[in-house]
Amino acid sequence: MEEILLPHFNERKAPVSLLVLHCSAHTGKEMAACLNKAEVSAHYILDLDGSLIKCVDESKRAWHAGLGSWREFQEDLNSGSIGIELSSLSLGQTPYTEAQINKLIPFCQKLMRKYKIKPQNVIAHSDLAPTRKADPGIAFPWKRLAKEGIGLWYQPRNAEKMQENSVAKLLNIIGYKTDSQEETIAAAYAFRRHFLPEEVAVDEDVHHLVDNIYPLGEKKLLEGEKFLKTLKAVAYSYQNL
Template identity: 35%
Template sequence: MFINISHKFKSKNFDNRKKKISFIIIHYTETKNLNDAVNLLTSKKRKVSCHYLIDLDGSIYNLVDVNYRAWHAGESKWKRSEDINSRSIGVEIVNPGESSLKKYKKIQILSLIKLLTELKRQFKINDNSILGHSDIAPLRKIDPGKYFPWKTLYQNSIGIWVNEKINDSPLNMTQFNVLMKNLKKIGYPYIKNNKLTQNNKKIINSFHRHHLNRLVDKFPTRASLIKSNDLLKKIFD
């Protein structure tokens, strides 16, 4: 598959990889345009970067060679894996952020699908290792946000998805405990207990952002539990 990738912009914010590439992490830039995104991702002061940047018109830019460790994930984990920067390829999409209520442009998602399809093939990435920043850093990040079309990616053989079985019955404590155990098995980090702590609320929100976005900032329901059960079956079957 031919993908037109520009090398017009380069970031010096990288160092040497210490691990094999096994993840792809998707972000939004939280900027209004390409120029602001490039300034952010090449800034010596901010010390952040990514491997690939997708503009509003679908153009793809390579800012850091994938053989190097771009600084996009920060403090993050997935299952037992730490130093996600060393293990991942970071993809940023120009978007002003979840609070702007602006959805991603179709041309951006089409470009993303082309790029991820090739990266998945080249590096033999597992579908459950194609994640959002909020999945691996749920206590501090919300990107790529609740408007990111994870289902569309799955329909193009990228990532993990199961359809919702609508059931808005509240969870009892036993069911809540099972939900938290399920999220930990799926890979969500920083779950230290099965109580309704502030940290666990953020982790549940990250799960909802990826898999059940209508429940973002809401208490989990039976739909959350059912979906977590179905995801585990899909991942481990």
């Protein structure tokens, strides 16, 4: 594996138990340079051609997630996580290459086995930081990966078994932080990106998407029959884990 080692890391304060997937609109070497310039990092970069570049040793705390929250993980998510940056020039709005996904699946499986990472703890950057981040975007193939044991998916029929109706509580059961209305709306949007990507508008302006979690002209709704049904079915998968 090629190495472009980045200096932006420090010591972990927790064992690895979370895997975070990202994307950036740069190809491999260029992405390493951009991360370096921004004084951040990831453990690995996965280039368009499916080649992996190691940037930070897995034993170290890379600076990829920032402040966030997911299930039992609070604030310092970098300490207990591994971060992989995928190249995507559309910021995850058009399909990832087969070469990338064919490399990513066995690589995630290997990391999950090595660190005993649970399927529910393989997540998007947008899942842990819904108010700040949109990556790895609506084209990330979560359903396909879940079939390989990476992340969790849902059975639509399980919606009926979930009695809870509060959107904030359902999102919270899955893992999203929903302490305020702003967080709840952002989490609902991150949920759509992950589980109902067909409901999220494509942002033609990729640069806009870098710093804005809502595509231009998008309505920020907390309703919709399909949304609520899917939310209940997903919450059913994630409860009692």
